[in-house]
Amino acid sequence: MGKIAIITTGGTIAMIHDPLLGVVPSEEKNKHLNEIPELRNIAETELIEFTNIPSPHMTPKVMFKLSRFIKKILSRNDIDGAVITHGTDTLEETAYFLDLVLNEKKPIVLTAAMRNWNEPSTDGPANLISSVRVASSKKAINKGILVCLNDEIHSAREVTKTYTSNVATFDSPGYGPLGIVDEDAIIFYRESLLRMHIDAKDVEDKVALIKTYTGDDGSILNVLPDLGFKGVVVEGFGRGNVPPKVADKIEWLVKEKSLPVIVVSRCFKGRVLGVYGYHGGGADLKNKGAILGNEVSGQKARIKLTVALGVTNNIEELRKYFEFNGAD
Structure with missing residues (x-):
């Protein structure tokens, strides 16, 4: 025993x-x-x-x-x-x-x-x-x-x-x-094969979680830098798509404020992927510098970002923690 x-x-x-x-x-x-x-x-x-x-x-x-x-x-x-x-x-x-x-x-x-x-x-x-x-x-x-x-x-x-x-x-x-x-x-019956270990020495808890919606103009994203946030998870639609004005604010956060933006889906099954190239589509967001997060929910993606920011705040380094497909 x-x-x-x-x-x-x-x-x-x-x-x-x-x-x-x-x-x-x-x-x-x-x-x-x-x-x-x-x-x-x-x-x-x-x-x-x-x-x-x-x-x-x-x-x-x-x-x-x-x-x-x-x-x-x-x-x-x-x-x-x-x-x-x-x-x-x-x-x-x-x-x-x-x-x-x-x-x-x-x-x-x-x-x-x-x-x-x-x-x-x-x-x-x-x-x-x-x-x-x-x-x-x-x-x-x-x-x-x-x-x-x-x-x-x-x-x-x-x-x-x-x-x-x-x-x-x-x-x-x-x-x-x-x-x-x-x-x-x-x-x-099975094991979880997509587990990841991050050797963080600290965590960054100033990470926002924003859920988008039809007609969203992205104005909430405007205030995040002034409030001291170091990163944000945006919970979009479907494959990680968002309204056009939200896409513009995401690009501004990444390119002008160097703020990492993780895009996930409000769907609780499936992956976020850069499929759609229209204004606000997942592929468009990735071209604008956003990170497509393959987490199962917005709250899980936020947790990972708080941990990953304890290692680096470099957007391209952070991308490695989120954009994966489980393949060899």
Whole structure:
């Protein structure tokens, strides 16, 4: 029987319902998550509190500190893997951040809950039990950062929250889960082959995420340099296409302000590619200096840019992190 570190960051899995305030963080629950009796039959667990915050309070700087914290814990010879408890709202961003900056062989699994401890059907204990099982499995070694809820195992790069309240909220559109947690086994069906490691010594959290729309004149992009932003992700249409005036502002940001602009799609399946050469099409944007980001969502692309800017602010060097197709 191995030893698994349960590292807490907060979230609904450590919250209770207050009659006056609503659902709020509970220090008591956060400090005793490893006292679920069924855990004793799986592994020895050590609870280590990193923080106890709602996940909307998470920032890239805190994520970076968490990554250093996890790396230190996993360097211990007596620790075989780690489970990170987190809020569901931004779990996918923290998971992807950790997947980019950490390169650990020991299993690291993020888990959470959609229902707090006062609800009769709270899912926190079941998710934690399943996640400790995954972190204890030799099959999870060297798989990158995993996300485990509702007995499904997902890749950090691919997973996203799809439902505001349902316990089956996490999915990997276009990919599906890596595997499942069953009563008698941890089963992996596949691996994520597009993982990337970035050896960042710091992160740049002044990165904007702007969603474009029909009739958008790009005026929001005008103010980004004055507000101190060091980069922006623009979530466009289809293959990464945007309205004409947005295209003009993107060119201005890149050529006049030397601000990296990553263009992604609001579609949650498929790749962004320079197919369309009309004014505002993906090919036109690339000619204007934009970077076409092959990330699965705007929020994931922003996370990667915060990490990549910790290495370089050269636009052509940044392009190498985003424009790839997985081919040899």
